[in-house]
Amino acid sequence: MNTVSAVVVRPFAATARIYLLEARSELLRVWRTPGFAIPTLLFPAMFYLFFGVLLAKGEHGAEQSLYALGGLGSFGVMTPGLFGFGVGFALDRGLGWLQVKRASPMPPAAYLLAKVLMAILFAGIVSAMLCCMAAFLGHVSLAPGQWLTLLVTLVLGSIPFCALGLAVGAWAKPQSAPAVVNLIYLPMSFLSGLWMPLQFLPAFMQKLATLFPAYHLGRLAYAATGVQATERLPHVLALAGFTVGFLLLAARGYRRNPPSNG
Amino acid sequence: MSDDRPVIARLEGVSKRYGAVKALDGLDLDVRRGEVLAVLGPNGAGKTTSIALLLGLLRPDIGKVSLFDMTPTARAVRERCGVMLQVSRMPEPITVREHVELFSSYYPHPLPLSETLRLAGLTEVAERRFGKLSGGQQQRLKFALALCGDPELLFLDEPTAALDVEARRQLWDVIRARVARGTTVLLTTHYLEEADALADRIVVVDHGKLVVAGSPAEIKARSAGRRIRCVTHVPAESVARMAGVKDVARHGAALEILTTRAEPVLRELLSQDPDLSDLEVSGAGLEQAFLALTRQPQKEAA
Secondary structure (H helix, E strand, O other): OOOOHHHHHOOOOHHHHHHHHHHHHHHHHHHHHHHHHHHHHHHHHHHHHHHHEEEEOOOOHHHHHHHHHHHHHEEEEEEEEHHHHHHHHHHHHHHHHHHHHHHHHOOOOOOOOOOOHHHHHHHHHHHHHHHHHHHHOOOOOOOOHHHHHHHHHHHHHOOHHHHHHHHHHHHOOOOHHHHHHHHHHHHHHOOOOOOOHHHHHHHHHHHHHHHOOHHHHHHHHHHHHHOOOOOOOOHHHHHHHHHHHHHHHHHHHEEEEEOOOO | OOOOOOOEEEEEEEEEOOOOOOEEEEEEEEEEEEOOOEEOOOOOOHHHHHHHHHHHOOOOEEEEEOOEEEEOHHHHHOOOOOEEOOOOOOOOOHHHHHHHHHHOOOOOOOOHHHHHHHHOOOOOOOOOHHHHHOOHHHHHHHHHHHHHHOOOOOEEEEEOOOHHHHHHHHHHHHHHHHOOOOOOOEEEEEOOHHHHHHHHHHEEOOOOOEEEEEEEEHHHOOOOOOEEEEEEEHHHHHHHOOOOEEEEEEEEEEEEEEOOOOHHHHHHHHHHHHOOOHHHHHOHHHHHHHHHHHHHHHHHOO
């Protein structure tokens, strides 16, 4: 009858305000959750202090500092997408909060974009911290262009892991989501050569590594720091492919396991 | 009942199943502008499913759902509704003010922030994080999020579940204040007392079907109205056959009888057993009345 009102467009300023407040709310949420913010920001820095600074002494010290920068940088930017986005989404979906959001006039994209933005921001802080530590404590010296390429690679590299987090969040039960994420995150970072060069692993495991998105992000980070001269395009395409795949998986999971209040 | 008021929310012959469980079974439901309708039923009766369907969070297997003559998922519909659902977990480190500010931004004509806080009785705790609120305050914040868009239609899904008596009464006051301004409310509850306190029409559902509908007074009158307790040798089976008796239970030597009217049953009892003793007649508790109501259809089916 009065379906005409259904097509009234929300003014741009009002839409922008929703996106802004949604992003602020998500940032405040994770910032005020010490169990998320502290490990996400400090673990990569702590590990770099060990492997990239304190243990990087002697003949191969400089090499090791440089290697750890790309590896632990990649490791660090996986966390916000997997834990902040993925586990957060599983909890929202399984314990009723997403139902309240969906029943409101909130544009669904505002919810997702806020979480991506949060992940990117945390990835930015983590990578900047590691770069500073590498430069000032690890005596890593790179050309300005290399620093920039590394930062951009790491920050954008957090996005495929948002998609993976979303997929886990769409399939896993809220109570088991943290365990599922840990089960993916730790073995994957190890098997992808982020902790130590893949040459130290058996040949079949080196082949296996190409199946993990973390491997491809690692290759791009090593290419940026000049650890390895690598053709970048295949890895960029692989990450794009993983992102699309994870999003499809997430959509499927979301349909199979619709939001509920537990 | 002034039934000329327009219907603004409607379920028409709606069925919904989850796997083998039939949550709703051909349910019809109309919400008219300006009324407070309580959907009353035990846990698992299909109350929450009805709300999820009306909000477009679920799709019906069979039947039609409409809100303001539109499909429930339309943004224009959602901008006219306020929703309070059962939530096990909300973002805890976010303050009351931040929560309300965010939800207010979703709506085209929200209430002023201070007004929402005042109406929900949250002004004093505006800067407190959700995780630090008492159970009653948390429920009032959920109500505030439903209220902040100045909705025409409020959905309240078991608004006072798990609250103590004091907190429950506080929330009722807050809801009543809103109702007085003409907001239409659809409320689900498993407390007859709550339906009685807030609603002007009650729909009783059980096993996904409508059991009975009417004003709170009608519902109470239709349910077993009197409770008789006495020590007697009259067997429970013959009491159950007496006119008006809804339920009979034996507690040791005593019989407890739920009936619509006490007098004919008493007359019959005394004529069969002049030695009857320890007689007590009282108004049936609301919960007992409600139990008798929802138990009826199963008895008939058996």
